Amino acid sequence: MSIRSPDHPYMVESFMSREPDKPQQLAAFLTSERVLFLECDSKAAALDALIDCLARTPQVTDAAAFREAILSRELLMSTGLGLGIGVPHTRLESITAMVVAVGWCRQPLLDYVGLDGGPVELILMIAASPNQHAEYLRLLASVTARLKNDEFRRAVLTAEDTAVAFRLLTC
Structure with missing residues (x-):
């Protein structure tokens, strides 16, 4: 089941005007070029699109190793964490x-299942160096906490x- 709402303009304005608690700013690691609508119908295709996106960044120096690790x-x-979110x-x-990189699908990916048994629609792919462990965990915690909010996720x-x-993800 896809999450859609006629209240979308209100929700966008509401979330952009808030000053949320963000222990780790997603804006420090995400650019608008790495936010993608994914026109795919499988987990493999979605992961490939996001892997390709991040593999082109200067931060990823070995694309093959990155692909293999993911x-x-x-x-x-x-x-898949649940609530339609994959990380x-x-x-x-x-x-x-x-x-x-962040990607979301027009249709839920039925072969990418979260802990709640539901399909994934929104994918947040994170690549970090081993010495960024604490920063990496803070980002995971911060982003997943925000995305667990039904209105924000919608x-x-x-x-x-x-x-x-x-703008929503980085506000």
Whole structure:
């Protein structure tokens, strides 16, 4: 089931005008170019699109190692958290600084299942270096806490374009 709402403009304005508690600012690691509408219908295609996006950044110096680490991590255990959110992540020596890409799908990915058994719609991919452990954990905690808020998550998922989604995610 997809999250959509006729109250979208109100929710966007409401969240952009708030001063949320953000122990770790997503804006420090995310650019508007790395916020993507994903036109795909599988977990593999969604992960590939986000891996390709981050592999082109200067922070990821070994694209093959990055791809392998993300996909290997996903084989160990799904990074679907529940509530339609997936957070594939890795820490590698070949990543010089933390970097994030966000993608969301028009239709839920039925083969990417969260801990609650529901499909993933919003994916936040995080790449970090091993020496960024504390910063990495703070970012994970901060972002997942914000995305667990139903109204905020709905506003992001129903954003009319990537610019609006970026502003919501980084406000």
